[in-house]
Amino acid sequence: MENEKKMKKGFLGIVLMIIIMVTLSATAWADDAAPAPKPAGTTLEDIKNLLGLSIYLQGGYTYNFANSDSKENVLRVFDHDANSFTLDLAQIVFAKDAPMGGVGFKLKLSAGETAKFIHETGLGDMDDPFDLTEAYINYVAPIGKGLKFQFGKFVTPNGAEVIEALDNMNYSRGLLFNYAVPFTHTGLMVGYPFSDKVSANFYVVNGWDNFEDEGSSKTLGLTVSVTPVEQFSVVANFMNGREVMTAGAECSDSICSNRFLSDTIITVKPLKNLTFVVNTDYGTQSNAAPDGSDAKWYGIAGYVKYDFSDLFSASVRGEYFNDSDGVRTGTAQKAKEITLTPEFRIAKNLAVRPEYRHDWSDKEVFDTANAGGPGTKKHQDTLALGVMYRW
Numbered sequence: 001m002e003n004e005k006k007m008k009k010g011f012l013g014i015v016l017m018i019i020i021m022v023t024l025s026a027t028a029w030a031d032d033a034a035p036a037p038k039p040a041g042t043t044l045e046d047i048k049n050l051l052g053l054s055i056y057l058q059g060g061y062t063y064n065f066a067n068s069d070s071k072e073n074v075l076r077v078f079d080h081d082a083n084s085f086t087l088d089l090a091q092i093v094f095a096k097d098a099p100m101g102g103v104g105f106k107l108k109l110s111a112g113e114t115a116k117f118i119h120e121t122g123l124g125d126m127d128d129p130f131d132l133t134e135a136y137i138n139y140v141a142p143i144g145k146g147l148k149f150q151f152g153k154f155v156t157p158n159g160a161e162v163i164e165a166l167d168n169m170n171y172s173r174g175l176l177f178n179y180a181v182p183f184t185h186t187g188l189m190v191g192y193p194f195s196d197k198v199s200a201n202f203y204v205v206n207g208w209d210n211f212e213d214e215g216s217s218k219t220l221g222l223t224v225s226v227t228p229v230e231q232f233s234v235v236a237n238f239m240n241g242r243e244v245m246t247a248g249a250e251c252s253d254s255i256c257s258n259r260f261l262s263d264t265i266i267t268v269k270p271l272k273n274l275t276f277v278v279n280t281d282y283g284t285q286s287n288a289a290p291d292g293s294d295a296k297w298y299g300i301a302g303y304v305k306y307d308f309s310d311l312f313s314a315s316v317r318g319e320y321f322n323d324s325d326g327v328r329t330g331t332a333q334k335a336k337e338i339t340l341t342p343e344f345r346i347a348k349n350l351a352v353r354p355e356y357r358h359d360w361s362d363k364e365v366f367d368t369a370n371a372g373g374p375g376t377k378k379h380q381d382t383l384a385l386g387v388m389y390r391w
Contacts, residue, residue: 052095058088058165060386066367074366075359077178078114087112101142108134118183123211150189156182157223158237158263160279169305169315170341171353171386176301179328180281182208199225207243214244237263245288257286277303288327295325315341333363355384
């Protein structure tokens, strides 16, 4: 049985890589081909638009000053590998927005180091470098301004950051995105735009990062987005449902309890080139603390980005995360970090980000050569270089 699973994973991995290689080959051929006239509707760009095709590549290197022999950046999920070149993500995406009265879809396949850490329970092991990140269909019913239904697997609406670094202000992902919120959900979403300024989405899903429901009931979620003016917006997310206290376990009264999350994202753009973002999270889980009491975690993150030109920008992120019961990070601690990230857009859709980050905690969790091993320091400094490209 185990060999059969490995064979299936290997086969899926080979198929994904073939798709990526064929698409990249076609792209290279189109770029290098002579500019001869082509019949309408047969160019690579036409095919790309028809299928909603895009490709994303991301890689980098992170040096850890705490211990040059360390193989791990502590309190990191996606950029956990230290002192090593990594292929973070290789994605192929097919997407089409649903028109009024019509059907749309999205299929996102991921490979690389990041793919190992975004698997939903029941859909891939940690060591599997391939992930079905999103796969859903949606339909917009011609009711009022359009009542949208979406079914399948999709990324979470929670958090100010996303899985792909290019769509964030920084190369590394922050403490809140790593530990305070889920990554993906499988289930149903119903959304409605009440106006150009107010919209809401309601979710019924299998839980936090669960492909199959591990609880005795579904997790419910609500997203309310308000944009009174172009320069200011607020997104409020709420999720509540029974979740396991130990990842991968089956739910029972002893290891499954109610989990609640409140996530708020405030975005302010006082100037065209200047953006401020504040993200707050507050989560609780009943009877999940080591002493049997209710566990809680909360934090705040602030982001500032300024575009000096079309080719260069700089971002700063600062965070505070309180995991008072150790249910999210594995250690009861108060963690903080500050990150400085310049960005150089050296070509169309190609960005290079050098990054300096300082993490510190009230507990000795850093300077460890082994994942999960004891630390000897309360701080950690890293220097990274990330490269991101989307076609």
